Each structure stands twice: as C-alpha cells, then as structure tokens.
Amino acid sequence: MNNKEKVIKAFKESEDPLNANKVAEISGVEKKEVDKIMKELKKDETIISPKRCYWTLKK
Secondary structure (H helix, E strand, O other): OOHHHHHHHHHHHOOOOEOHHHHHHHHOOOHHHHHHHHHHHHHOOOEEEEEOOEEEEOO
16 A cells, blocks of 8 residues: 555544644655645645645545
C-alpha cells in the first residue's frame, strides 16, 4: 500500500473531518508527505473542506 492509499484509507475510516496532523497520526505517513498528498487530493476534488483546515472525502 503506497502513502496515497494510506492517506485515503485514513479518511475513509474516520467519521469526522481530519486535519493533516491527524491524518499523519492515523496513517503513519510523515506530515510533510501527507501535506503533499492532500494537495493533490484537493486539486482533483477527492477531498473537500467542510470547515477551515479540516478535510473529508467527497461523497
């Protein structure tokens, strides 16, 4: 499982929106790498922000 898959899995398993620190904690991926992956996911609209600095998977 690559880091991107780990980050997406963290979002899938959480019922609440997550920030980058929490995603890094859950997935075991470095925060710097999580930030990079989340930037990609935001760009292709895989994740959306229901509140400032918190993200969740687009339904």
